[in-house]
Amino acid sequence: EPEVTQTPSHQVTQMGQEVILRCVPISNHLYFYWYRQILGQKVEFLVSFYNNEISEKSEIFDDQFSVERPDGSNFTLKIRSTKLEDSAMYFCASSEDRRLAPVEQYFGPGTRLTVT
Amino acid sequence: LAKTTQPISMDSYEGQEVNITCSHNNIATNDYITWYQQFPSQGPRFIIQGYKTKVTNEVASLFIPADRKSSTLSLPRVSLSDTAVYYCLVGLDSGGYQKVTFGTGTKLQVIP
Numbered sequence: 499e500p501e502v503t504q505t506p507s508h509q510v511t512q513m514g515q516e517v518i519l520r521c522v523p524i525s526n527h528l529y530f531y532w533y534r535q536i537l538g539q540k541v542e543f544l545v546s547f548y549n550n551e552i553s554e555k556s557e558i559f560d561d562q563f564s565v566e567r568p569d570g571s572n573f574t575l576k577i578r579s580t581k582l583e584d585s586a587m588y589f590c591a592s593s594e595d596r597r598l599a600p601v602e603q604y605f606g607p608g609t610r611l612t613v614t
Numbered sequence: 615l616a617k618t619t620q621p622i623s624m625d626s627y628e629g630q631e632v633n634i635t636c637s638h639n640n641i642a643t644n645d646y647i648t649w650y651q652q653f654p655s656q657g658p659r660f661i662i663q664g665y666k667t668k669v670t671n672e673v674a675s676l677f678i679p680a681d682r683k684s685s686t687l688s689l690p691r692v693s694l695s696d697t698a699v700y701y702c703l704v705g706l707d708s709g710g711y712q713k714v715t716f717g718t719g720t721k722l723q724v725i726p
Contacts, residue, residue: 540716540718541652541701543715543716589657602663603660604660605657607656607657608657610655
């Protein structure tokens with residue numbers, strides 16, 4: 499069964515450093531997403547991406563965050579200058595383009611980001 | 615997006631049927647109801663989705679009354695491996711994607 503993959507599984511970084519989290523969505527999917535989950539809290543939507551541009555973003559997704567699809571397979575989340583409160587599990591997800599019906603999102607296993 | 619309310623936690627013995635009810639009083643006409651499951655340290659996983667009446671797949675059933683202001687996820691004969699958090703979500707973007715907004719979910723603990 500096709501799956502979303504994410505690398506690395508765990509990233510430790512110092513406050514103020516830039517990090518890039520990588521995702522490989524399912525190959526025929528056209529919508530891509532990033533979510534985060536702070537330990538013990540709920541899953542929070544960050545951003546959705548379609549046709550090489552951001553479709554929607556939450557208030558969490560400020561200027562410190564950016565997303566990119568650098569090639570035909572990868573989808574990345576960059577945090578420009580990490581803060582302690584960015585420590586969380588970051589999930590990538592993807593879904594098909596089915597315009598007349600709702601679609602399920604397929605989530606990756608997550609990248610645990612620890613900012614020290 | 616419609617707000618959802620579901621129990622914070624539930625316990626069940628192995629082999630029992632578990633029903634988790636979710637309230638979504640302000641569901642919109644175009645909204646679908648979707649349930650996800652999340653195991654610790656893993657990403658959420660889609661379980662089932664429906665619009666009205668009853669939907670069944672190999673994992674679960676989803677019951678939606680006529681007014682659609684609530685829905686019930688039914689897990690038949692749960693096992694220890696069903697211990698997880700279950701999220702009810704409501705919403706739809708007709709452009710093809712669903713902005714998925716997770717609530718706190720229901721933490722299901724299956725007891726041997």
